[in-house]
Amino acid sequence: MPGKVFLVDHRGRPVGVDKLFPIDEHTGGLVTVEHSHHEIHEQHAFTTLFTDTSMADTETIILAFKTMSAPKFVHFEASFSTLVGGHFQIWEGATWTTNTGTATAITCRNRAHGVCNSDLLEDKTATPVFTVTHNILANVTGLGTGSATGLLNGGDYAFGVKGKVAGGERGLAEYVLKPNTQYAVVFTADGSLNKGQVVLDWYEHTEGG
Secondary structure (H helix, E strand, O other), X not given: OOOOOOOEOOOOXXXXXXXXXXXXXXXXXXXXXXXXXXXXXXXXXXXXXXXXXXXXXXXXXXXXXXXXXXXXXXXXXXXXXXXXXXXXXXXXXXXXXXXXXXXXXXXXXXXXXXXXXXXXXEOOOOOOOOEEOOEEEEOOOOOEOOOOOEEOOOOEEEOOOOOEEEXXXXXXXXXXXXXXXXXXXXXXXXXXXXXXXXXXXXXXXXXXX
């Protein structure tokens, strides 16, 4: 008689059929959309933004947060737009002055099915401890990047092109962020009488889940 057949995942671990052939709970169909789209349906996807419509030359927009501990990881991308020109940086291992900035709401991208909360942390609402409050911080003070472990994107620039929007295909723009690490996303205006907007999009996925 032939031996038993076991279903295994990419690490060789036994799994149920639903893991190898996932079904979208809301449509009942086999998941064939890209994974980031599926994460919206699963209530694991989030967004936030900050807009400044009156920026002087060298003025900044800063969005800051800390990632949660493993095994949950943040699959992250960021984009910006500017009226006159500007440059954009993502700092890993940044520091800032505790209890500064403005708590800025995180929005769950699935609006149809109950409560959906991000596990990113910030250090103002429950200072000095980093806490999950469903917010990140906008325009913290005392930003420090000298001891940061990396400038992830090397700096994206818009050279005086009105309405410039920087972003791209997710497979090229996404970062899987380090767990338990502080990040700062910084847009700097290059030119006076400027306007800027920074948009963050991400999903939070538990490894092996």
